[in-house]
Amino acid sequence: MLLCAACAMQAKERVIERPPFIAWNSTSIEIDKLVISDTATVAYIKAFYRPKFWIKIAKGSFLADPDGQLYPIRRGIGITLDEEFWMPESGEAEFQLVFPPLPENVTWVDFSEGDMEGAFKIWGIQLDKKAFYKRDLPKEAIVHKINKEAALPVPEFAYGKATVKGKIMDYREGMPQAGRLHLLEPLRWTSSLQEINIHEDGTFEVEIDVITTTPAIFSFPFAQVSCLLAPGKETKVLINPAEYCRQQSQLHKNAKPYGKKAYFEGYLAALQQELSDNTIKTNLAGNPRSHFDRIADKDANSVKEYFTELRRNTLQEIEKADMSRAAKEVLAANTDNTTAINILMADDMMKQAHMFTQKLNREQANEYYRDTRIEMPEDFYSVLKELSINTPANLYTPEFAYIALVARRYQELLQKTLGTSEGVLFQTMEALKYYRSIEDFTPLTAEQKATLDALPEPAYKELLTALNNELLRKIEENKKKSGFTVNEVGEVSNEELFSSILAKYKGHVLLVDFWLLGADPAAWPTKR
Known part of the structure; x- marks a missing residue:
């Protein structure tokens, strides 16, 4: 009788080993296994984080099913909720999170700690692995055949707008609604970050001024994708966060791919596909x-x-x-x-x-x-x-x-x-x-403007002139503002600037904010 009871209990358990998922916002925790019974849902967690640093799982954590039904966390096993969990020397750890049981008809769930800053979130945790692997890719997921003889076009210079039209696969309510475009152009490399708004259907569109073929990176909490932009050209990109996250995952990186991490149409689409798929490390100075x-x-x-x-x-x-x-x-x-x-x-x-x-x-x-x-x-x-x-x-x-x-x-x-x-x-x-x-924040002088004509490509002059005009506009706007005092420091060297600012406040307590406005290696001092 006891053996029969044990067998019956085991039969009611659903075990999903290393369930695939659609997206996440952190590589620090992964679900190694889900065990679903009539009494509880237990997530077996593997954590990967810096040794001797801590992570924390919030008491407000929950699972959510496709209908919006929430399953609040009950307790942790091997971890105390809302308390610092210190990572061992190995940088790896295991614990369990216990939730209420899930109905049999639920095919996926989201995990979330809530909406506070830094909360762990995993979207689209798949409870039916077979169905997930059989899913059809959208029609926009075009795979370009490699033409091994294709030559690299010489980039053209022209000051104009590049357009990117993108879409996030499997995007749903509750996923991040914004991302950023980072232009990898030498002039604006340290300062060019453009906000991207994601629409309810997962689409987004960006226009940005460029002067020639320009690499860029789209950064979202769940994916980072590189692309090429060019003046007057349109780039279309379909981002597959499930594949991007699989490649980043410690538990899934050797599993069967879920397609490509990105698909391209438009400007040099075949080349962009190759560069996106590339796994050869060519940045020999990155670390x-x-x-x-x-x-x-x-x-x-x-x-x-x-x-x-x-x-x-x-x-x-x-x-x-x-x-x-x-x-x-x-x-x-x-x-x-x-x-x-x-x-x-x-x-x-x-x-x-x-x-x-x-x-x-x-x-x-x-x-x-x-x-x-x-x-x-x-x-x-x-x-x-x-x-x-x-x-x-x-x-x-x-x-x-x-x-x-x-x-x-x-x-x-x-x-x-x-x-x-x-x-x-x-x-x-x-x-x-x-x-x-x-x-x-120093507008170009008349002499500098005159020497812009010496640049071989007029597109540089057009871009710099536009940026200078934008700076002049900001300066005029700032002149109209009030509620603050601008103090002149006079003609002093860079080394004496801070001392000069402090001099008039001698004997007083002063709060100073330091801002790092750029990361130009050419400006690095000999002593850091």
Whole structure:
């Protein structure tokens, strides 16, 4: 009798191992298993977070079914609700969350901690895995055949509007209603963030001024997708958050794909598809710390050989890939951009590598950084002549903005090494000089406006003129405002500016806000 009772109890349980899901807003918690019985729904959670940091599950957490019925959390097992749960050294942990039972006809649920800032949310947790895998993709999910002989078009310069029309697959009420467009253009790279409003049907549309082929990133809480924009061109993108999140998931990344993370139509759609699908890492400068163990306390030539070997290996991987000539050219150019960044900043990285691997404290690190000077061999930078960092193909790459900003510190060196002061890199560096003035809230002078004509591409002048006019408009608007006092500090050096501001308040308590308005590597001081 007891055996029969146990079998009957087990028969009433539904167990969904690693249920697929539509989207999430954090990679910190994942559902390893759902066990649904007549008495409870138990979510077996695996947490992935920084060691010795904490996460928390709110008492107000709940599951919600397609009809809007809520199933409030009852308790945690292995975790206390509303209390800090400290992650172990491994950065991984397990616990269970207990909810009321779910009706048999429910095919998916959402998990939410509520609407407070930072709340964990997982949308569309699938209770019927077979049905989910059999679902049809929308008609907009067009897969382009790769034309291996397709050449990369030379980007055209023109000041005009680029249009993006997008749609989020499986979008539903309760999912985030906004995202951002980040333009990876050298001039506005550190300041260009445009808000995106998502409509109820998951569609969105953006128009933005650009001057040539320009990479951009769409960032949502549940997905991040790169695309290419161009003046007068329309890009259509269908974003598949389920596949994007699967690729980010620790538990699902090796599972069967749910399609592509994005589908493209319109401007260079086939190329955009290839670049979106690419898994070859071409940003060799994205994580400097990853190089520290290899370059710490090595001589300059050994460091150069390390970075050039890294480049060679990446280019070989690109050449072997099943891609078009166009896609390979873009990936190779991005590899060269980031190799150049590593070479140009090698002396700085060598210092940082020593400080990191030797585990110097702050005082020791400051002293070492201040007192250490690394002499680079005379021919150290000659390798830059082998890199494609000054060609039109670079305009397609996401890291061209980064190399343009870094290169400003080394403009004279680059001119001497490359034997030219012309080309897209030098033209961009010249335009950056004018944009920095505008970004610093200083309108262009008559002399600067006159020299804009010297830029080889008129589109730069049109963009800079438009940005300058917008700055003048803001200044005039600000002049009309009241309720504050503007204090003049006079002619003082940058080093004395803060002391000059504080001088008139000597003997008083003063609250000061510090704002980081940009991240231009060319403006980095020697001592950080």
